[in-house]
Amino acid sequence: GQQLNQSPQSMFIQEGEDVSMNCTSSSIFNTWLWYKQDPGEGPVLLIALYKAGELTSNGRLTAQFGITRKDSFLNISASIPSDVGIYFCAGQLRMSQGAQKLVFGQGTRLTINP
């Protein structure tokens, strides 16, 4: 089945530093998404990417859909304490009957030292 390799698994940074994480796969996806999950909550969508090569920003977050459609990265600039959490990449596939299926990476746990 489809698998996403997300790295790094964890990051320990100082407040104000920039963060970069990425996902790679051997499979092609038609959409890449980045989610953030806080403890005890479900994932919340941060950025969605719909075209190969697309670069999209959402405030301090920037993400890109790889040209090969097999990878994506997420950058966070000038990190702040509320950025702490687990970040997941997800690739979306179009299945039979028109259904869309999300395949998630294993997550990057971000810890920020004030």
Place this chain on the structure above:
Amino acid sequence: EAGVAQSPRYKIIEKRQSVAFWCNPISGHATLYWYQQILGQGPKLLIQFQNNGVVDDSQLPKDRFSAERLKGVDSTLKIQPAKLEDSAVYLCASSLRFGGKDTQYFGPGTRLTVL
């Protein structure tokens, strides 16, 4: 707008017991998803409904897991009998349309511990 509601939030059972989870999607959302999230991993899709019909249940362990969405709104996921490896967070998500540029909104999940 109210989000996806799930209950219970926590459940502890012994192996071989049965358990059921409930999900109420965002009003008007036609597509509903159940995911299993094992500690330290990303969510894995178990089953997807479009209204009250099953679209994809290829990763649902059908010997012990079942799900239904009888009236195309609320949904229940059942495990019978539970195994130790079923300990996980069970997430429900819903989306407005079927396919396309359609955002999935997740509920807070039900944390299941099987002893």
